Amino acid sequence: MPINAQLLDNPRSDRVRRIADLSRTKARRKNGRFLIEGPQAVREAVRYSSDVITDIYVAGDEDGIDSDVLADIAQRALDKSADLYIHTATREVIDHISPDAQGVVAVGDIDKLRAGMKAEVEKASSYSRGMRVAAFWQVRDPGNAGTVIRAADAAGCDVVVFVDDCVDMLNPKVIRSTTGSLFHIPVIAMGTNDFFDWMKEQGLDVWAADVYGTRKRKPESLPDVLDHMRGEDHRKDGYAVLFGNEARGLNGKTLEQCQRIVSIPMYGKAESLNLGTSAAIILMSLAFTR
């Protein structure tokens, strides 16, 4: 039960600088470590992926940890894993590591996280029912990326795929925006061709979520698709929905590779909904048909 007895109190120490540095992609790649900020994300990481965590830094002083909430997180982590270290640090040190820490940050092992996610995906692809895939092409905004991972989790998807050039899912702002869902559902990244090849292998049609469609193919309306999916014959069908970039949607070439195009009808005068909301509506209403 390794608790580091020594209080970390120097915000300018090399150690603190190295941890804070993990907010940058380059440092994550170099060190194979990533940051988990804030009580909610750290608590969910402890609950579902404690083996991934190497260290937890929690606010306190010589007398112990600052608050019951933080002490509880530390205790649960120790109960779960013999391999992680708890360090007490001053608020100043914690805030130096991350201004969004709210008193606690954890450091995770990227290879272990990815290995766990890979195993989850393999498990899902062996289910007797079809796999439920939420895919996002070129999602760039960290807040959006986190929101869509959370929506896919809530909708009971088996896997989230970040297709082509997306934001790094280990960006701390992405993790924060998932409110813990990054530790609930596997998220994997791959190129566009690899994605379509994999879906073909899995026997899944890819549905583009797209308002306009192409000149040749008008989108099907989501409620019609749902009516179809509610039919007894389709209850066990899997699905793979591909959402486009938050500003530009999907490009023509990617749309053409999709087997179907689905759009959310607008009933009032609004022109559209944003990516996070659209993804939540489509994925949750699909979940309602299962």
Place this chain on the structure above:
Amino acid sequence: MPINAQLLDNPRSDRVRRIADLSRTKARRKNGRFLIEGPQAVREAVRYSSDVITDIYVAGDEDGIDSDVLADIAQRALDKSADLYIHTATREVIDHISPDAQGVVAVGDIDKLRAGMKAEVEKASSYSRGMRVAAFWQVRDPGNAGTVIRAADAAGCDVVVFVDDCVDMLNPKVIRSTTGSLFHIPVIAMGTNDFFDWMKEQGLDVWAADVYGTRKRKPESLPDVLDHMRGEDHRKDGYAVLFGNEARGLNGKTLEQCQRIVSIPMYGKAESLNLGTSAAIILMSLAFTR
């Protein structure tokens, strides 16, 4: 066709200060005017509520308006209404009025907006089908308030009600977050008792959107409610869904006044969804059943 020929170029003038001041509730109340910021919101205001607009301030110089997009908005406004004034102002002046203007701001008349909204609500309450009401209790965050108005618009609701102590719907950040929907759907504010009285008058049950319910009443699951609403006998039924505060939900007293409690089931490991996403899922999936 009143275009003000004189370029506004003094960001420290009284006029500019007075307009910028409309970002504050007090100044709006005192002057009976409100601010509409940015091309998207101003364009939708011009399209659907041009009679509300008194002035439009658009970025330009001695040679005219800055860009085709802005010139197009100004032209449409002039085509629509003989009563509004277009002013060209330097970018510096526009940015002084609002850092979120992106080259254009409009000033609207609060009484005219409210009168138009009141007429819309009266029209809706005379429909032969039931009224579709999206109500929000104590919504405090301007971004959330805007997002839920946009969702209610997309879902074809007839009216949005801000119940009890909500953020001012004329807060510029609310209007921006609606991406124009404030000019598509009437939004009215009232106290909790007035809301329940009005719904009773309309013959509408109020459904609380709530994850937990009370000790005596467990929430019904949204998909079950939708199955019921899809039945032929209920296609013309109206609905009134009441959503709680973004952090605290609905309080017990308000929950007790609702006839039904509805919750969105969670299929994965996520604990909940945020207010904006929950509202979009419930309102849109209800729209799919109509």
